[in-house]
Amino acid sequence: MTFTEQEQEKFCSKIIKRRDILNYVVVLCEGNPTFENLYNPQQISKLERIPDANFWKSTIPKWWSRKQPKFIPCGGRSSVLSVYAQLREIHNSDPENSYLNPEKLFALVDLDLQPCPLLDFCDQYSDIEDLYYATYKNYQVCKEAIWDSHILVTGWSHKxxxxxxxxxxxxxxxxxxxxxxxxxxxxxxxxxxxxxxxxxxxxxxxxxxxxxxxxxxxxxxxxxxxxxxxxxxxxxxxxxxxxxxxxxxxxxxxxxxxxxxxxxxxxxxxxxxxxxxxxxxxxxxxxxxxSSEQALRDSLILEIGKFYGDRTPYPSESENSNILYHIPHWIYALWECEQQNR
Structure with missing residues (x-):
């Protein structure tokens, strides 16, 4: 889904005035934005498809029990990045009427194959490919690249x-x-x-x-x-x-x-x-x-998210653990951002 200019402006205004994002890490992700208000797990069964936001939410480990990140679906990759840029712009123009903390705002997008220029969204990386190489050095996740850009790019092609x-x-x-x-x-x-x-x-x-x-x-x-x-x-x-x-x-x-x-x-x-x-x-x-094949897939996707959350040890335990997967490293980057910007 791609927003019209008016739709995106309205969508951004809606996000920035949400009291529940105050002092929270906010992650803009791909997915149908019509589900943007659904955070209650009991509501998942009402959806035809689980949006990406609920999968990413399920990857948060149990030890992160307070002030868990807010995942907000914003359409496709280009829409996510455009919403990210506009939210920062709206906040900076009128911070007194914004519940957003731009230091805690991130975009999470698929790597994919098509080029995706980034200079309109961050100064350090010209294209998503440059950010990919900076983030995944020798198969290790570099948190500094995530903090510098505030963009989480998947290490594999898609979610x-x-x-x-x-x-x-x-x-x-x-x-x-x-x-x-x-x-x-x-x-x-x-x-x-x-x-x-x-x-x-x-x-x-x-x-x-x-x-x-x-x-x-x-x-x-x-x-x-x-x-x-x-x-x-x-x-x-x-x-x-x-x-x-x-x-x-x-x-x-x-x-x-x-x-x-x-x-x-x-x-x-x-x-x-x-x-x-x-x-x-x-x-x-x-x-x-x-009840249905779709309900079965929906529940399985949350189980998959839990798999990654269960393999994300508390940060003090992670220093000596050999964490193979990308997702736990993203969680640590978000967690450290939360701790530094309380």
């Missing part, structure tokens, strides 16, 4: 990529009340990764792989460290990835395999697979009867 995290799928299959199926068979994570890789060159209305062809060199630069030789197009990349992946499976090289999956989710589009827009479908069952 839905985090639904296909290898450890998450293993956890859901082994330790949760959910069972996931892939084309009627129990979902094996390796199968869906290989399918995504096979489909990289495929023309499909939902995959939009034309983006990968147009911005291929930009995309391959992100993952070039995974391969000894360069790829020149999606077809070559697909073949190289599958060959390397099968080699790591046969040699049980779990670290190299993990890195290859990370590379795939950095450029591949997981969303069409998660939303069942492809030939093979992901289906879900629960040990108890659930």
């Amino acid at each position: 839905e990529s985090y639904f296909l995290e290898p450890d998450l799928i293993s956890h859901l299959q082994a330790e949760s009340e959910y069972t996931l199926y892939w084309d009627q068979d129990t979902l094996i994570a390796d199968d869906i990764y290989q399918q995504i890789a096979k489909d990289l060159p495929i023309e499909h209305e939902y995959l939009k792989n034309g983006d990968l062809k147009i911005y291929f060199h930009r995309a391959f630069k992100r993952i070039s460290s995974c391969f000894e030789n360069p790829a020149n197009n999606p077809e070559e990349l697909s073949e190289m990835w599958l060959e390397s992946f099968n080699q790591y499976i046969s040699t049980s090289d779990s670290a190299a395999k993990r890195k290859l999956i990370d590379c795939l989710l950095t450029i591949g589009k997981a969303k069409p697979y998660w939303e069942n827009k492809m030939d093979k479908k992901i289906t879900i069952t629960h040990q108890y009867q659930v």
